[in-house]
Amino acid sequence: MPFIELSNVDLIYGTASQDAASQTLAVSSATLAIEHGEFLAIVGPSGCGKSTLLKLISGLVQPSRGTVTVDGKKVVQPLKTVGMAFQNATLLPWRNIRDNVMLPLEIVEPYRSRQKIDRDKHRQAADVLLEKVGLAGFGDRMPWQLSGGMQQRAQLCRALIHEPSILLLDEPFAALDTFTREELWAVLQDLWSFRKCTVILVTHELREAVYLAQTVHVMSARPGRILKSSVIDIPRPRTLESTFEPGFVDLVHDLRHHIGLGKQQ
Numbered sequence: 001m002p003f004i005e006l007s008n009v010d011l012i013y014g015t016a017s018q019d020a021a022s023q024t025l026a027v028s029s030a031t032l033a034i035e036h037g038e039f040l041a042i043v044g045p046s047g048c049g050k051s052t053l054l055k056l057i058s059g060l061v062q063p064s065r066g067t068v069t070v071d072g073k074k075v076v077q078p079l080k081t082v083g084m085a086f087q088n089a090t091l092l093p094w095r096n097i098r099d100n101v102m103l104p105l106e107i108v109e110p111y112r113s114r115q116k117i118d119r120d121k122h123r124q125a126a127d128v129l130l131e132k133v134g135l136a137g138f139g140d141r142m143p144w145q146l147s148g149g150m151q152q153r154a155q156l157c158r159a160l161i162h163e164p165s166i167l168l169l170d171e172p173f174a175a176l177d178t179f180t181r182e183e184l185w186a187v188l189q190d191l192w193s194f195r196k197c198t199v200i201l202v203t204h205e206l207r208e209a210v211y212l213a214q215t216v217h218v219m220s221a222r223p224g225r226i227l228k229s230s231v232i233d234i235p236r237p238r239t240l241e242s243t244f245e246p247g248f249v250d251l252v253h254d255l256r257h258h259i260g261l262g263k264q265q
């Protein structure tokens, strides 16, 4: 049985009491099977329902039709086993980087009840992650003392500190310049091979999707359906050099072609 499964999922925003014109069918008949530890990317035109798919998997919204299951259980409320990172790092400006990373441990059980007893252990776990993303020695700095790329690295640590089984990434690098963004692809690839959680990445950057994912799913224009799923069999670890190889470029072109087809439908 897949770890995460979406079966014929529709999501309509707006309440049933509203007239049809005020409702939005964001996702239509989405069917997806995701294995434990898989890294997948979701691409598609703007507004096609990519973020909505993440909200459905995390339990932030419930399907209007069909079912979402995680680890064999139907998702009926927000899951605690999820870590999330978005386009803006949203670090708390009054906390240093280490304390920002440790924030989920103050909220999510069983860490929350043990935070006083395990304080040193939690600090150590935060420092291990910070080192992993190239921020060793920056734990005591304040967010404003770090560049945008460094803040995004810290955000990835915060998303992983409570050892979630699912990491949801919604355009996490979109606000960064190309060079910083490409550096962070390598950081994320390393983090994934270190933690082996299931990662779902929403991105507009097709090179990013092909560099990072094992499978890339293309969604159609709204209402979003899964149009095509491409297995990316480029060997790992992938490097920036891989992105210039003909096989890589062909995969990117093929994805772009299918997004174009999806827009026309």
Ligand SMILES: Nc1ncnc2c1ncn2[C@@H]1O[C@H](COP(=O)(O)OP(=O)(O)OP(=O)(O)O)[C@@H](O)[C@H]1O
Binding pocket: 013, 014, 024, 025, 026, 045, 046, 047, 048, 049, 050, 051, 052, 053, 222
């Ligand atoms: N809370 C909401 N209430 C009503 N409509 C919404 C809500 N959230 C999203 N939508 C609509 O649902 C559709 C899908 O939105 P979603 O954010 O999932 O798309 P997306 O593919 O992630 O977009 P983008 O690529 O631009 O970030 C859009 O038409 C959007 O306007």
